[in-house]
Amino acid sequence: TMNLLLLHATVLLWALCPSMQNYCDKSSETSKLNLSVTYKLPTFTADFPIQNMVTLDGIIYVGAVNRIYALAPNLTKLSEYHTGPLLANQACGLTQSRPGTTSGVDNHNIALVVENIYDKGLYSCGSVDNGVCRRHVLDDGNSLKAIDEEVYCFADKVQPGQGHPIDADVVVSPSGSQVLNVESNVITFFVGNSEIPKAGNISGSVMRLHTISQRKMKTSQNGFTFFSSLSHMDLIPSLQGNYYLRYVYSFHSGPFTYFLTVQQVSKDTQAYHTRIVRMCSSDLVIRRYVEMPLECISTNKRRRRATEEVKVFNILQAAHVTKVGNDAELQKQVKAEEDEDVLFAAFAQGQPGSPEPTPNSAVCVMSLKHINNMFKMYMQKCNTIDPYHFTGSERTSCYNMVRASRGKEGMYRLQVTQFVQRLEYWHKDLKNTLVTSITVVPVNGRTVAYLGTADGRHIQYVNFLFYLLLMWQITKIPLIGPGCGQLTTCTSCLLSSKVTQCGWCDGRCTRRLQCPSSSAWSQDNCTPVITKVFPSSGPIRGSTTVTICGRNFGFDKTENFKTSMVNVEVAGAQCKLARQDNINRYVCVGNFTPSGHLVKVTSGHVVAKLEGFKFVVRCLFFFLNRFCFVLK
Template identity: 30%
Template structure:
């Protein structure tokens, strides 16, 4: 109605008067300029919030009657309500500063060197429900913030320090979760317990400081005093920490599995080389790492228009920047040749670390149906572990375990063996320019 009232009167008359073309002439609607059909005086007010710094993490919560947005920046955690209005602000650093509200909850004990707190983990614990934040300071420990409803908004209760000083040592620290180099976490509920699937980037310095791990599955204690000891974990072997860097880009759960997406070198050589993207899969129902699997994601872009008979000129985009998983609708499902409602992993890939491919778009979006990824992983396991096995076939993942071959039943008796399933999942979608 507002658009109709804003139209020029002459245009309204043309709409209202009946058409009466001259005999023998084809009547056509008069051409109306774009500007004449729009009211540029309408002002749109978009809710906004200034965080006061670079946003490091963000989580949204939707309850039955209340909702909230949690925004983390350096040394501060903001709680936003409807229309992005600020409801609460919690000081999370610098560590050692008297004004640090989270630091004070840990009481006396080894806190590590003072410094700013960059938020490395911000996830929801659905059982309470609660928000869990983990920072780069205080040995990577985490804090639990229970959610308290206030009308249609939420408020964070006083934080609880998920750290027990007498249960943690430099060489064995179950409550040291976050790495200053980056950590991804997915929370999985199993019965009455909450398990944190954690993946952290390491180097020699970080590995020596508070004994974090590359991949681990940690159970949150029932009294919320920290994480239970004796959890399953994998870490890059010490001799590769300086040369083989794994960047964890994204983590998510789909069905019975938890997935991590990584960017890492293509080879184990000491010299820095090319990078590619891998998908790591763990069971969301078993808290052991014997079913750990990896798969290489191959994202390529080929121009749609090319000369008839000319070979396809595809360009690789091996480095993942951001990712998201979601079920697809009917139209996109048809384009991907899958069923409507199936979950698909979408990733934005670039040609290299600097994002400059030289020729072609700066980045492309590739889509990988989750069912396809699982099928390729299962085929890789069959090829390695079931008869007949190709002689000399390596299990891979030598940065996590000693070199071994398939099926290697002797080594299996000493502990779980990992399978890399070094197959490639290849899927192309459409270019994404920026």
């Protein structure tokens, strides 16, 4: 009997304990983005997949398979040039026809480059033209010309179906190329040609191209010339066709020209990483060349510690160089001045033993000043070797500091053996996402990055007009963003960059002009909402801890909880803050006396109310001795 009574007492005590289900439900506002929202924006749809895009004097030039388009700023087509499909006698230079082939071959646009010195012109370099580029004269000083009006093979004594291009006129590779025009008093093309083992040769050409080179335009404007045999470097014969080297991005900053590559770590490994290559733009030959490994890393905290797990993003997907500008936050992040160049680089984690990326990305940002300081430090410390893929040697090779200090810097071709690692700038929002393109522009004192993804989405990070390039389309997007409708909650709306000009109106995120004049539009406050209070009852006397669930308690645009903004009353009595986990949970303690049943939260100037708090006197009978205890 005693055991039975104890069991009854235990059951009663359990029944009077706070419910195990008394916790705040996950906020319904956790979903911040509705990626299904669509906007009607100016769009140009090409007939074939788009591969490159450049602008000159406000005109947009688009390189696609078999087409070059000239578009107005509003994406209206001005003119087009058919680059393919081409028969053998239509390609630049003499091409041997493939047996049994009577139809044309698709011409992929490898590179699209503009020029400003002699005439305003465009170079379109296709996969079927034996590595030769075609020159489109756009303005000869007398009149503007359509993209298809004056076009010729830019190679000496080479015409469609006739002639053999000389070495210097063979510019691009079917495996992919980065071509950069660095103009001074002459036009100089810096070219990196990718080497992809077992890659299909699009054009069927067996011509061997230089891996990295620089060439200048002839004053006769009928082709290019190399200054000497030192104007190019090639993979050593044993690696040709057996070594992965992909040129991803090229740019010019200060006195240097840079390439970013993805390549094998060494000849004996199937590990891959990213390198940054630096050359002197003023050199007539490749006289001062150095490359250095580059990694983007992510940790759980912004400051790296040895005990933390480090995620390495090793495969570069896209990059963009821009000025720091007057974005104070970016200046602080990269420790750079307003007029300095910074590199935004989108990386992915690579598949094991493969240069192919996984859908997990991060963006790292670093100043060119920092990169050059790293080059200088490692070169001075002799953390350098010969680049084996170009020299066949891996011996330690040191930069001659003595000659450099005398202003007689000698020739060097070096590979830094140390990694340059940077903490990611953005990562948490790019999990399960493969970033494939990045464009960065300054807007109203902030730096805006636009990321294109493998599934055709674009993501705007704080922030006029931007052109989004997809496989078949170009879309014109305002730099402030296409709209606010994808932000589905008040908090996500108000926490978006001020550049987007979004605010909260009648339960949706809009711009001010889209909010009815009779409604309130706010960029500062979100109305608090109470969804649950527990316990739902308490004793008449004594201290009671009350947890209030909801959202937007003490919310401000810094996303920090501000106690000074919040006032809580339970049944007419003040409730003092015990702890506050986030803007969706508030725990307070109060001594309550019967004065209604209302729970009220005031956040800033807006109030949320919920009926339902009760006062009770609880008795617990202990059956054996019939005592009654009042619970408080």
